[in-house]
Amino acid sequence: MQIYKSGVVTDGVKHSMNPFCEIAVEEAVKLKEKKLIKEVVAVSCGPQQAQETIRTALAMGADRGIHVEVTGKDYEHLGPLQVSKIFAALAKKEEAQLVILGKQAIDDDCNQTGQMTAALLDWPQGTFASEVTLEGDKIKVVREIDGGLETIKINTPAVVTADLRLNTPRYATLPNIMKAKKKKIANMKPADLGVDVAPRLEVLKVEEPPQREAGVKVETVEDLVARLKDTGRI
């Protein structure tokens, strides 16, 4: 991967499903296996390659996919606000009862999409979930927070974001990958959902952290203190 001053070049870098989203897909498939939900729809926004990621979700057990095509400059500037608008529109269109996604993406580390989606829909949210239990028309979510674990009960429909310890995602096996090829992926554009993906942020600068330089050994404590004073550290 190369880093240029205004962004990260992604040519030739392998694209795969965001690890936290894998956990979300796994949780959805588990709920379906327990017969607590009817259908799992896997959604991804992006260029053509996003279809491969949707196929992986289908191989894990999702029933059908939706690919919202966003390419070129639009894709480069696609951020949590735009994605959550798309998700909110889709959730309404599909009459979803539960929107589950990873807590954050490991390329931008924003941790905003789930929360923004819930806000746009005016739905309750159970974020950083390490345990999800359906109880009638409510969902009990155990959340990982700084102080420990917090348990909340929220109404459906709701948004849940998956944290690391929610589950261990299954591997897609060859027979399931083959079955997944027959499952449907619908294509649409943001405009079809009435969503404007114009960016609201401008990236000013992207820089690598400074190169770490070699350390220096000193013989005595006096030397150490002198060095620290010389370099203005104390």
Added chain:
Amino acid sequence: MIQFAKCCPNIIRLIETFKNDSALCAQNLGVENVLSQFKSICGNEGVSVGEAVREQHGRDESMHKCRPPDAVVFPRCVEEVSALAKLCHIFNVPMIPFGTGTGLEGGVGALEGGVCFSLRNMDKIVDVHVEDMDVTVEPGVTRKMLNTYLRDTGLWFPVDPGADASLCGMAATSASGTNAVRYGTMRENVLNLEVVLADGTIIQTAGKGRRPRKTAAGYNLTNLFVGSEGTLGIITKTTLRLYGIPEAVVSAVCTFPSVQAAVDSTVQILQSGVPIARIEFLDDVMVDACNRYSSLSYPVKPTLFLEFHGSEDSLKEQVKVTEDITQTSGGSNFHWAQDAETRNHLWAARHNAWYAALALRPGCQAYSTDVCVPLSHLPQIIVETKEDLIKSNLTGPIAGHVGDGNFHCIMVVDPNDKDELNRLHSFTDRLARRALALDGTCTGEHGVGLGKMYLLPEELGCHTVHVMQSIKHTLDPKNLMNPGKVLLPFSRESQQG
């Protein structure tokens, strides 16, 4: 492609220099000069003579003493490896390839000094062919790295020696693991190798880019280099056979009244056609150690840990057939599980065996023996070995890949107790000879390295060893490739008389 552009101009210039001046040799150039030649090939950052770096590259995970090289180089592509090897060849400098340093037989010690080729910067997964089920990787790619990369293809590379080892390193030591009984060892799973020979020549053992599932073309050079432990060349790429990730996995545990009963069951399971994926044996001492370490309560008796791979339906049948067989052989307490959590719990004992053994005697080190015999001789050798352990007053719980007739005594010894170390050496010598007497081998999967060289003539016979020495002499007449390992070259033998 960027790496290629960086290293090509320098190499081409250097190669031309050396072609034109054959009077160059190590004595005429000082050490500094040699090192600066290395730096002009792999960059200033690519050559190190720091003590910590050299020591790190002079040891592996065995109990053999650290033997640091004189310098460590970090080439970035095969062209750099080749140019460095050409230089070492001209200067008569020994070369030791280094992957992850997870070997168990002291294979990376620089007994005669020289240059260690650390290949960790060559870490590309070059080509995945999902439909053909093969992949080519460079030496910096480890087993877990590859399987993580392959996850969404539905494929995996199943050879699992325990450590997260370099795949090319695994090829160099002909590694095996707990599921060899179903998926084979490296020998069966390497389709092609790119190797840099002692004089810098680059060859592909099955031809460039070729990856047919089988071939009858010429001598089988691929399997010559598999297991050569760095003594015939430096492996810079390996093409591997991949397998479908199993749809479902079931693990099981079963206790037996005797070693004989456990092995009898194993033989019958294999004969019944159950495509068992893992079948591991723990003796009573090991089970006891694992119970204490992991707070489990398995009966302290010979135990088999089993794993089945397949579709949901086929697993039901596999488990039923196996359970019936174990019951007929006197097995009891057959427990099995399919969900990941319970499976991990069932197998926790086997997974932690090494640490459980170490925990028996805190402050000690562990050394693993590694003999392999035909299945029918396994009960006899295990029984005799356990008697020897008691007589020699040594701690050596046993864990084994019983489906292959391969078992390890995890010897827990006090490194400061000279008498215990002596007893350990005599014990391992007797064990190896016991295996040889039973039509087996002194090393099932760890390799010969340093400690088992003296057993090769006994195991292979002097004519076979002579052929091996001839091959070594043909490929590496100056004996620069990892000298002092696997076998003594011709010249050394005549010196010893």
